[in-house]
Amino acid sequence: MANDFSEVEMVGRLIPYDWYDAGSNQVRRGDDPTNLFEQGFVYGDPELLEILEIPMIVGNRKNALDEPNSVIITQRKADKLFPGEDAVGKTLFSMIMKKGLIKITGIIQNRPANSHLQFDYMLTLTEREFWNGEQTSWCCSNYNPYIKVKEGVDIALLEEKMDIIRDNI
16 A cells, blocks of 8 residues: 555554454463463554554564564553563464464553554564465455555545555455
8 A cells, every 4th residue: 555655654454353363362471381361362564553653661663563473462461471570572372373482572551441443462464474465465355454644645535546446456
């Protein structure tokens, strides 16, 4: 989208529903064999942290999801999984990631109850491809896209341009 529309400053994709192991999963600390059933997993692009201005408690939202197999978690999950410890840099094990280990790269504030976006774990989409060609095709409607447009952009005109692509898929 950012490549095809000069009006777009930044774009980020989100998978906020039970799809490709988002939703709920078994997870455990990298140093503990006890599995826990956890809910609230989503996949997101690193840019979402900037676009949505998600407040970070620990870590830097500019690069928190840049590494493959990284995750940011809410304060409530950090307190649950790593009580009295700094969770950043620690690992979680989950079968949802092909390599198993997920590195915690940031702690965010608990999501407010009035937010449309509810999650406790945001797994990065960096270098994550669910099927061949899926990252570079307009045909994939499995993401909720969020965009930040450049200042002064006529939103109605941009929507018309985007509709042309949608109608030709």
